[in-house]
Amino acid sequence: MNDHDPTPACDLAGDSPQNLSRRRFLQTSAGVATGALVIGMGIPLQPARAAGAAQMAPGTNVPAFLEIRPDNRVRFLSPFNEGGQGIFTGMAQIVGEELDADPESFIVENAPAGHDYLVVFGKMRITGGSFSTRSSYTTMRKLGALARNMLLQAAATRMNAPIGELTTEPGHVIHKSTGQKIAYGDLAKDALDLPVPDPKSVTLKDPKDFRWIRQPLKRLDVPEKSTGKAIYAMDCKVEGMLHAAVQHAPRLGLKPGVVRNLDEVKAMKGVHSVHKLDGAVAVVAERFWVAKLGADALQVDWQEPSAAEKAKIRYMPADFSTEAFTRQLMETKGDGKEAETHGDLKSAFASAGKTVSATYHSQYVHHAQLEPASTLARFNADGTLDIWLPNQAPEQFQAQIAKTAGLKLEQVNIHSPILGGFFGRHFLYPGANPYPQAVALSKATGRPVKVIWTREQEFLRDPLRPMAAVRFRGALDASGMPVAIEAISACEGPAESLNGHNPNKVDSNAVEGLTGKAYAIPNRRIAQVYVKNPTSLAYWRSVGHSMNDFLYEGFLDEMADAGGKDPYALRLKLLEGNDRLTTLLKAVGELSGGWKRGPFTAPDGSRRARGVAMASPFGSEAAAIAEVSLNAAGKVVVHDVWEAIDPGSIVNPGIIKLQAMSAATLGVSQVLMEQVVYKNGEPEARNYDLYPILPPDRAPRIHVKVVESGAQMGGIGEPPLPAVPAAIANAVSTLTGKRVRSMPLDKLSLAT
Amino acid sequence: MQLYVNGQMVEVNSDPDTPLLWVIRDELGMTGTKFGCGLAQCGACSVMLDGKIVRSCVTPLSSVGDAQVTTIEAIEADPVGQRVVEKWIAHQVPQCGYCQSGQVMAATALLKENAKPSRDEIAAAMVNLCRCGTYNVINDAMLDLAGLGANKGETL
Amino acid sequence: MKKILFTLIAIVLVVAAGLSWYVTRKPASPFDAVAAVATPSPDLIAKGKYIARAADCVACHSVPGGKPFAGGLKMGTPLGAIYTTNITPDPKTGIGKYTLADFDRAVRHGVAANGHRLYPAMPYPSYSKMSDADVRALYAYFTHEVAPAAVADKPSEIPSPWNIRWPIALWNLVFAPDTPYQPVKTQDAEWNRGAYLVQGPGHCGSCHTPRGAAFNEKAMDQGGKLYLSGALLDGWYAPSLRNDPNTGIGRWREADIYAFLKNGRNGHGVVFGSMLDAYNNSTQFLTDADLHAIAHYLKSLPGDPARDGKPWAYSATAVADLAPAKRSSVPGAQTFAAKCSFCHQPDGKGQSPWIPALAGSTSSLVPDAASQINIVLNGSGRVMANGMPDSYRMPPYRAQLSDKQVAQVLSFVRSAWGNRGGPVTAKAVADLRKKTDPASPQVIVLQMR
């Protein structure tokens, strides 16, 4: 237990440097004697091979996904990574349903990079956008059905019975007339030799026969997450590994110049070496703590980039402040590029009985996932690179890492451990991932290196959820009903920040949540004015919706008040004829014990009020009601959040409920307290001390009702978030009589 | 320096000001205890010293002395810890799971001090952060463990 | 503040009565007719550098990321902010044209080469005790080793008429000594060396000696009972450096003082607030002999039981208040348990020497809570000892705790474990919250070259 490196944990999860063949290694690691029978190994099907002429459609190559062990346990390689959203369990339910294998018998891991796993719309692979289940639902069911079909074929031969007479029960093939019964585990080897049938040849179950789909099955990953056994990227280790910590340039774009105390840091006990990297200096040591102290100690003269270099990168100027930038966004003029129009805005305003206008704004926020970023890189003797890192898109990382390291695609083995929270943090953001550092350091030292970003370094490089200022104006008719709304957002969207701004296009991520609203306001215009940010931008749980529904729903309440309407009644009215959303809004009303706006006096004597808001994110629908009061310090207390969520159709109601509670809580956190503040080009907060996230004593009770309308399946990881901040803000506006037009509420003086 | 970890004596050679967290993770190779902030802000690194909850990222090795360190790796060897884990599974508490080693340790330490804590005591003791927002479910599991039944929030 | 204004007005009136000849004259310097050595020896420069360390010139005359000694540090005064000046040998913006005598007049008498009076934010009343030899060495260092930096001084923000400088000459007449340190014959050489460093270059009294209505230090040496008896400055309460067991260093041994100045920490505490800068940039660079001399001298300053009260004794009463069952009913206890106890421990004893005790700490016993409020709101900067950053830092809590919560948790701390610093009001917290900013979590090293 002392000096030597203990169990190389990540070698257990991945492949070993000792050149056990992957197959043999898995057999050994599973504690299985020779002759283990497997369907497929889930070996990283080398893209070189996979790219051949006989390439199968993604999601159909059964052996790339499934291994059935002699003990009937099913190892499944998931195209989607588990970060708390329950996708591993959902996948087991979906595949297990059609395979007819108990999801509880599944061992699910994240699949390596490879063509077979590009199952999102049959062409890409990301864990994000709440796409996982809805984009692959049918594909994954088919995969299970194909595997079952192969097992049936193998059994037919073994039992010498016509395939049509065979049926399955969980984990077994049955021949009723002869009473024969063979476990999947026994059939696996035979089945492996069979070609994968044509996906069109299998029929899927009638949903009414579902055994596991729609059931609140327990999550597969909960036991190991409750006992500290789950392995995250942060926990990965391999033989001979060194640790590295970095000191990032205080501002993006600066380059390391002279390190004044280079010799002193090099001479620190336990320090292996010091390296200048792109925008950072790293200290490599035998142990992380030593590396961390060394990195803190470095006295680096940071250099400004040249004008030419500045033009190529996102450069953070020394005088950037969020306060000034917010003002700049609020004062941005122009009609912008249209994202959505309907009707005739001009005449609607011309003939309006009353008009309302207001400018709202949002704030930068951190992902603040509890696991800071880390990457472990190891170059192998054969020139290949093994790399362990938190990521939401293995193939994209593989391509980028191959480029960075000067390797061929197939020389890069990506390992994607489960994520200690992500919320959009682990995409390929330039400058925001430690992998280039790990690759460079591993190359330079000739040893495997694990780079861990301390929370301080993480917050310095975390790309932010964009902020926006939205100029709203609305027109009401003589009866006080909204007849027109215009929203012009000054914002840079995350997609255009990453892929380049196209002056002819609106970044839909920047305006979603202003667009796509279901309310029957006949005349509307939603537009974007592009304003480039010096900060790096990112996707954040529910992306544009995370702020835009807050902005829109707040203004909708303003219009309701201007027209003398109750905001709940107004929404019902604007949704007339929309059964799905009327049902949903009524459901949340009922869940909350019947709509009442307040302010009212609660049994404990506190003055309280409620707010309502809705959102239509990622193919799902959500409606939320929140109840708030102010405490003695004038800060908002959220007592209860009631949310009704309709993801169309569902796989696991238990997971959905918990995801909804999780997303709602993040919404509460954002609206109450989160805001990234930059001063002099640097973020003020480098840890949770100055960037507090919702602590337990401010978490409201959250009540969730899942409404299954039967509509097309929508997402679930993100959709429950956007309605919540808006419902809370609307409640606060009602309570205080002061209109809330920005987040976070903790920064506003609300005391009346 | 000698340390008592999970009932075993181990020899460690980190500097005395090294946080116990990194001794546990790097030198002893036990990664169940998590690094979240390194600043006593989140609780992901919680372990027990003689049954009391501490945050190992702000516990210098020199402070440990001959106290018994209990990490999540040994949680099921403790009857109270075992009950906590059972309820954590029953209530399906973890999401990403990263904070949960610390949550389970905090729960166990509380219940070791008082097997029947009140709601207030639960609130007072369960102060670790969870970015995934499992607070409602943690509370349910705790009320269940304390024999107080479920609260008004949603449970499964 | 009102008091200060009246005093200043009074001074203006006195001056109007006709002493203008005095206030515009340049004081004499022993170097007036002396030419500085054109090429000083490396030894002299090194000695000057050491004096610059002892006098901590860099802490005020540099800003993080700026050129060494180019000035620009903002200093708040009741009348408006002033900025420290460029003291590099740049001929246009710095002191490049200063003769040795000019330099001496600035350092020891507070008069710039052009005759204008420096604000006494520059501790020339203390520096006036520096020896001729040290001034000469300091001059050699500043003119021959410090790199010239062309950085123009920022004008002060003190509005007219308060920005008229000549009244300071009168202030000097009353409050600033102008003779170098004279050894006390009855004391040994070590004591005298310590006294010289403390009173002269170290200018400890600037922070630790209470000030009078005109901003004057109430005593400039051990002759005054209030010398180094503790004072409030810039949002920090600098405690007594006398033998007061509660509010001073009465419980410290000489070796503890030495360790504190050398390592930034000892069994009683860790440097924070303004002392962090003094430690990071100055005291740790002094020789062991000098640090021992300082310790020796300080231990000779008697305490004042009338001011200090009965010596503190530990009591474990608060520990029970921190049990989960009790916490919510004792104001501040829950906050302490959730935010403070993991580092400072439920018994208040901290984790010596890395994390300081709150039980019996000077800041828990002094009546003025400014330091504690400040550090809770803003955290502390990083202690950089011998090139190595500290492993633990105090985080700022301004974003997490309300004024009331800070007041309650500090009131709890200041009455727990035998502490008796007294309660803290939410208003005091609100005032400091407005005036202060959080400390940087990064290691800040002010470079001298």
Ligand code: FES
């Ligand atoms: S890592 Fe120790 S409290 Fe966050």
Ligand code: FES
């Ligand atoms: S479960 Fe993810 S941080 Fe708590």
